[in-house]
Structures are given as C-alpha cells and as structure tokens.
Amino acid sequence: MNKPERISADVDSGHLRAFIERIERLEEEKRAIADDIKEVYAEAKGTGYDAKVMRKIVSIRRMDRQKRIEEEEILSLYLEALGEA
Amino acid sequence: MNKPERISADVDSGHLRAFIERIERLEEEKRAIADDIKEVYAEAKGTGYDAKVMRKIVSIRRMDRQKRIEEEEILSLYLEALGEA
Amino acid sequence: MNKPERISADVDSGHLRAFIERIERLEEEKRAIADDIKEVYAEAKGTGYDAKVMRKIVSIRRMDRQKRIEEEEILSLYLEALGEA
Amino acid sequence: MNKPERISADVDSGHLRAFIERIERLEEEKRAIADDIKEVYAEAKGTGYDAKVMRKIVSIRRMDRQKRIEEEEILSLYLEALGEA
DNA sequence: ACCGAAGTTGTATCAC
C-alpha cells in the first residue's frame, strides 16, 4: 500500500462517483456563499461598522428566531394535548 | 427585558440593517445547501452506500486539493526567495 | 461587581476545584511549549530562514501525516465492508 | 510538477530539517497536553460536572489573572514614573 | 500599530 493516491481514483464504481461529485459541487457552492458572507462583513467594515458587533447582532437575531420557533412548537404541543384530552 | 425581539428592531440606523439582512439571507442559502448535502448522503445511503465511507472519501479528496494548493503556494514562496537571492 | 476574583474563590466545592487546577496547570504547560515553538522559529529566523516558509513546510508535512491516517482509516472501513459482505 | 510529494522530502538542506523536526516534536507535545486537558474535562463530566460551565470558569479565571498582571504592570509604571519625577 | 491570514478553541449539529 505505497500508492495511497490510488484510493481516490477507485470510487467510480456504481453511482458512487456521481454522488460524490454532487456533494463536492454543493460543498463548493457552500464555500462560495461563506466567502460572500465574509465579503459583506468586509464591506461593512469598510463603511465603518465593527464586524465583531455585527456578528453578535446576527447571532442574537438567530437565537431570537430559534426561540420563537421553539415557542411555537411548544404552543402546538399544548394545543394538540388539549385537543386530545 | 422580556422582549428581545425589540433588539432586532433597533438596528435599522444607517446601512447596518441592510448589511445584516444581506448576511442573513446568505446564511439561509448556506443552510439550504447544507440540507441538500445531507439529502444526497441520505439518498446514497438509500441505494446502499455507507455515508461514513462517503464522508471519508470526500474528506480525502478535499485534502488532496488543499495539499495541491499549499504546494503551489510554497513553490511560489521558493521562487520568490530565489528571486531575492 | 468590581471584584471578580471572588468568583474563583467560590468554586472549591466538591472536586471541582481540583479539576480546575489540573486543567490550569496543563494549560500553563501548553503555553510554555507554544513559547518554545516561537523561540525555535525566532532562532531559525536568526540563522537566515524565513518563518513563513517554515510554517508552510510544517503545515504541508502535517497534512501528509493526516492524509496517511485518513487513508488508513478508509482502508479499515473497506476491509470491514468486505468482511460483512 | 506531477510529483508534489518530493517537496517535503527536499527540506533536509542546511539546518532547516533540524529546526523543522524540533518544531514538530514540540507540536506533538503540545497536542498531547491538549489531549490530556480533554481527558480531564471528560473525567469531570463523568463525575457529574458540566464541561461547558467548567470552560467558562477556567476562562474567567484566566481573564482575572490577566487583569491582575496588567494592573501590576500599570502600578510598576506609576512607581517608575514617581521615582523618575 | 494595524491588517490580513493562520491556527486554535469552543460550540452546535448529527448520526448512532
């Protein structure tokens, strides 16, 4: 086993290769979007905003959203429970 | 302070709000793609492939790519160094 | 609350304090080694080597090692799969 | 340039190789200590403590220490200034 | 002293 680079070349059997390539394409898209996000932070920084503060804001808003969703889920459970009781 | 939703309402000064919303939209896209990736793994699993093995393959191929990039970078550094000598 | 040192005095209940102190001792050792590494880079720089290039080399060699490990792992996965077939 | 693995093999000129190996040895030690730290967290978790909380405690104590050091430095500067005045 | 990049650490997500 002195030629480990062969391994990655051997995955084209069946549909495996196609799956792998679909995943890799999607991962590249994901990476591109992550880069876009970085660019927006950089642009914002260029106009005088603090990236760290912005990240905090985004994170808080994300938590708010998450919290709201969870509260709605709890409410649904309650309503369900009442309907079943 | 039981109404954290207020926080998000207070960021619309200047262009900040616009930056935040662009970021949030991008993050949502990113999340959507991550979900797509998960779906592909699930589909592959459905046709008999092992997700763990697939992740390993993707990871190795990613490292191959990364390694190639790093080697190109160090080659540049070497050439640079020679130019300065 | 201008005396945050009080906080650290209040954690000695149970074995917690002992765990914390073990961690802190280890972290200090780690920091010492990080300093040693810096010194080696400085010394190498003093004899004419470029730190950036050295870091790249170290990084590539680290990836080589990592890649080998991953390849061994995937080989194990393959052998496992064959055993199950 | 189809044999990039040669690059890492070419670093043994001069003392470079020795420097690289010293760094790698130190980095391995560092990694070993990091693993020890993880183990302590795991052990603490096993006896019922929450790792996240512990990390917070360690972090706060680290900041306290840092703060104390800075305050001592400021004090030194003051004393120096007074001596010189 | 700052800036960008790299590395490290901490957190969250996910599959089992």
Next chain:
DNA sequence: GTGATACAACTTCGGT
C-alpha cells in the same frame, strides 16, 4: 445521550 464531525469565533503571528 454520547461521540464524532463541522461550523463559527477568537487569538496569535508575521508583514506592512
């Protein structure tokens, strides 16, 4: 729920 993986944040470092 636990361990592994991946993502995000912070710190550090070298260069300018």
